[in-house]
Amino acid sequence: MKRISRTTLFTSTQLALCLIANLPFASYASDATPTAAIPATATNDASADSSKKVKNLDAVKVTGAAITVDKIAPTQGSMMAIQPQSIIGEQYLRENVAPTGDYTDAISIAPSISTVAPNGPGLMEAQSVTMRGFQDGEYNVTFDGIPWGDSNDFTHHSTSYFTTQDTGSIVVDRGPGTASTLGNATFGGTIAVGSRTPSDTAGIEPYLSFGSFGTWVEGAQLDTGAIQQTGGTTALINLENVRSDGYLTYAGQRRQNVFAKIVQPIGDNTTLTFVGMYNNIHQNVPLGATRAQIEAYGPNYGLNNDPYSQDYYCYNIDNIDTYMSYVGLHSAFDGWTIDNKAYTYSYNHFGWNGEDPNGETPNGTIYSPLDVPAQALRNTYTSYGDIFRLSKELGPGELRTGFWYDHQRNLRTLYEVDANLNYAYNAPTQLAATDRDMRDTLTTFQPYLEYNWNITDRLSLTGGVKDADFKRDINALVNQKTGEPLVYSKDYSKVLPSLALHWQLSDSWTAYAQLAKGFLAPNLNTFYTSAPQDNTVKPQQTINKQLGTTWSDGRLTLSADGYYINFNNKIESRTVGAITTFYNAGGAVYKGLEGEATYLLADGFSVYANGSLNRAIDNATNQWLPNAPSKTAALGMIYNSGPLYASLIDKFVGHRYGDTGLQQPFGGYATTNFAASYTFAEGFGALKSVKIGVQVDNVFDNKSVYYLSGYTAQDNTPLYFTIPARSYELTFSAKL
Template sequence: MAAGHFSAIFHKHDSKKETLEMKRPSLKPATLHVLHALAVMCVAAPHISHAQQAADLAASSAAEAINTVEVVGSAVSASHSAPAQSSLSARSAQSIVSDDFIRNLTSPVADFSQVLQMTPGMYSYSPNGVGLGDTKTYFRGFADGDYTVSFDGIPFQDTNSPSHHTWAFFPSQFLGGAVVDRSPGSAATIGPANFGGSVNLLSRNLESEQRTSVFDSYGSFNTKIYGAEFESGQFGANGNQNLLLNAHQMTSDGYQTYNKQTRDAVSLKYQFNITDSTALTLFGSYIDLKANTPNTKGATRAQIAQFGDDYLLSNNPKQANYYGYNFYHVTSDFEYAGLTSNLGNGWKLDDKLYTYAYHNQQNYNGSTITATSATDKLNSYRTYGNLLRLSQESSLGVLRTGLWAENADTNRYQIPSDPRSWVDSVVPNFHERFKTTTLQPFVEYEFQVASDLKITPGVKYSSYRQSLTQYADNGKTVGNLGGLPSIDHAITYNSVLPSLDVHYMLQPNWSVYGQYATGDEIPPTSVFDVKNANVTALPSSIKSKTFQIGSVWKSDRFTFDIDAYHIKFDNAYSSFTDNAGNTTFFSNGSSTTQGIEAEGNLVLGAGFSLYANATYGTAKYGNGQWVASAPSDTETLGLNYNRGGWDIGWLNKRVGTMYNDNGSVHQAVKIAPFTISNLFVNYTIRHPLQFVKKAKIQFGVNNLFDKHSIVGVNPASTTTSAPAPGDVLTLLPARALSLTVSLDF
């Protein structure tokens, strides 16, 4: 599906389909056989042997990254009230997060991690408070950097590794929804790390009527956010143009001591329907963030025992953890120009030309105060790219092809410095500049085998080239290079990634799918951070092979989707350094993650609906030990009420038992189950005054039950897993309240 139509299609309403989906289904001939096979696979998938898995993968399928949400029945239908759901056209395990969820059931200071965390299996946390830190999201045993994140179909990520910064890109004010695909996707799903899956953040939907909105919010930890938004409505000849502009400022003391935050942000989206068949979309955003966050973002057991759960930094310049010795200044921008056009004869064009940048100037201190105890750190890059998609629809099916091309320039360094004066040493810990070139051509064909059966094979070629210049340093990474000022080297990673999926409509409101998908992820640039940059054995991309089956059901009162998955994947890189100082990098073995996921939404009546999802599975190495941060199960339960001017939602997520590593062994520290519970109460008044179109009041509570659970442990020792005073702990922040008022004129 063309990426340029995401916003328009996201709320597509098909009255004919709606009528069909409300009928009670009668099974087609042979449908019972299909259902029996699906049931058997759902039960058997987690226990398939390696040999069986290889055979099944070859005959299975991959899925398209973006699908539509079918609105079934009336405005109070299960599809309309669901915070997240799959699609009847889904060809993989996915969840689509609604715009209503973002507007009504997330904190006004939320970043994009909060948009995702209530979907099946996904979880995240910020020890400084929601939206007040650089948060990471996990699912299926995959950490941030093991999956692609994109915005309106355009991937964005760090250049030294494909990781992401939630506080620097796309706060909730910029977002109109998200599509979470828990698979590498089909050949047409582009990205730098579809190894584990992909998350596509969607820009705001444009509205037909003009409005000007102002909003103001105050909450716990002295958190404030205020701003304005202008929606032009349709204007120009025949209403062929539209503009949305948002600007806001957020300030907070943060839950952790002296971990203050300030964010200034602005975004703009403009659409121009040039003709009936061609449209231009422009988007731009800019964020300026300042924070007192240290490099180590948690306190030790001893510090917490002495000073409390919220302890992080001190206000004493004589102490090494003085907040004046630890601060960030991060700026980012993201821009694209998108052109969509119906070319005729079934051909459609979708092209996006884009650029984005990240400039992170960080200063932080160590455990003492000396002339070299602090670090002056820079991570800065500018990326340019183009994403071209072409499709052609005929009676035989749909052809999808295109090319993703990208270039990035990066400058990174870390220099020893004096925290009292920030006078840097002459020689850095490391300094490198590099260029990254990415090319991903792809092609897939969706064969319309029968009116209800589609089979889509495809292939993607993935090529990444890194050209690095590393400068002489003080010996902590590449060394003095034998007197040379710098050394150049380059490496290219190439992969061929096939995919195959089968999609079958059992009934107009009931679908099943099967998928085989392959993904890859390139090593971080740190593989070259060895003596004289002499990597004796160049690593290769790590790969994943995913097999999934699933089913989606929709009716007027109930939505339900379920999937079973089995993934075989390589792990990140380990290294061995010989006596001469030469380091060899190699894959850290392989892992298998497998399990079952389900979600559903039930309309209870009288304005109430019940949402739930659950996952159960394992993510283990070949020796049987658990992959870090992979819970054995997760459960989400939510109760929503929507009637009149009220929109109330309570969502509670439980994350099951998981483990952290200690730098020496896996499964070193056990993390007990914890829960994240949020409540939001919204009340909207239409035309409260003659000149006010709408007034909305929101009362929000994050961490409703005030849990201070330990959600992460970085052990002080690599030789024992016993609790120690020096262990660095990550805790859930205390309960946070917020009150927000917005007015539309």
């Protein structure tokens, strides 16, 4: 496989080092970099003080070192929550997630979450990420509070933006939130990713990782520290290069990422934040293997090296460039709080694939019966938007208002080509070779108003309303599926009320209840018809009812909840070859119980467990919905004392079906992951510290089939992915 040169990355690193060297470093107050604060609430800034009476827990001293349960816990609930959530802090991200991993690898530990990463952690886009049985596109993903994703179906490319090294915390919010929770699919929940916070201490931290599947990670994070001459400016930049052959055959990945963040205080009450990132990825992408291929070539069969095969790795390629940036303003004065983020992000994807990889479609093009038929695609979109929030202490509570505006424009093309002739059109004309040539836009506007009423010092009620408005426009020279031109637009709108009660029963115990409506406009594929004005597909709507409680006393953090979600006009999908189709399943009911806990034992040891019982049933057929596990569970031990950290955690995902009609059943499976690190704080001269860490995924080497990825184009033969084999990544880092 041709490798991408690292010259650009190393040149950027040298420039960044020169920049840092010429900045006036702040004095070194200590050798330790402060850990980023774990957010106390779920998905948005406006709800940050939903219960102002709750106090942070004091540290519990264990074997002479200050260790708190909220730092140790892999996941934990919040004492300020108004709906079920799991907070994943920076320690878990740094210690337990492989350096190549992405946010989907991090959240896989949480209750009611199941993920499919068949090429190894972060070495391929996650093929499935479910929350309570909701699929990607049915819940929201945000970065620093900004909703992002593809406008055509609201899904997300897990490897195309931020890396684990860019991330400071993640909150898995299993609920629609309040009126101030913004996004296109919040009714299924929100995965809220937060960026790392620049350190007040200046320094450089280079890191190097290597491991299974020929994986290498090289990178460095540079912190300016607090620059007093400019009013306390702090900034960081992280540069990273990843290369790996991947677990699946011929499924290599090359990735370069640059992330920068500047925080500028203005006076005592105002802060400006500037964030920017760029990501480039080159990936050979398999679509799955048949059971016959898995039996013949092994569980890791993906692509091959035969240039006259549609599975040839050089014909199955993704080249993707992305960027994201925002300018944030936060100001608090005289009982008022203003928060605004103006942002943009872009995704530019050129891709090629065999006509029917690992399928039965024979070779042959208009040029030769031996040539390989293939497809060439382009998908590029750019979003511009703004999130404005305003709150004011008013009467016995706080009044909150604001809006989210987003406009995304999208270009999508797909052509039939001859892979052996430098992707020449496989038709007499370009138009005849065109499967789609579409330009579409999605404009979203969501204003909201809510009030948090402090009924007593320990009881608060948050009620509000949001107007969710979507407008789709399409201008297609060749519309997908019909092959005909189409110019059409459609508005969808829904008023969404919400009500949430938060009760602080004691200093260590809180409870909540929630009732809220959710809404999701039909995705772009409902326009893939000659007469979209006659389409009977209706918007998806939900009514969410949830109850829960959280306990946290310094040694124990424990949370539990129950949920009931009535989902109307549920849209399902089925994939055949490279084509995915959608339809209304009428309705569905999601219900279940969830819990998670961490308990500090003694001498640095703690025990962690979580679990969920989930049910997702189609109302019309009374059958289980696809890719909706019946249960999840996790159990593990953690040791954290002084310079040594170690953990052994097992995650179980229960029975599920890969397709509708109870087809393609999969039994439950478990994977066990081990992580350990040791930090040497002295004896290395100019180095402040040196750290050695290791992550071992799938310790017991479970390689069973666990996901239906689709069907072959010609004979509808099922394609599968297996659990990646046991793998390790060893990391060395140093603080200068």
